[in-house]
Amino acid sequence: MENFLNILLMIDAGLVIILVLLQSGKSDGLSAAFTGSGDLNLFAVQKERGPEKVISRMTLVCGVIFLALVIALQVI
Secondary structure, three states, X not given: OHHHHHHHHXXXXXXXXXXXXXXXXXXXXXXXXXXXXXXXXXXXXXXXOOHHHHHHHHHHHHHHHHHHHXXXXXXX
């Protein structure tokens, strides 16, 4: 059982890494915050649509599964 959970954890970790890398940047980066270039509005509401929303939701689900697997492995 423990080996099976370890394999699931490794697969989920790989999925989380891939999904995070697939996400597009939502800001100009840290340099824009210090230099003041671009439109720096920290409280602007940016809605995700289409594939971005799907990738964001999948990342959240995989992150929750990752957390559950880590806790399950510590309990066993």
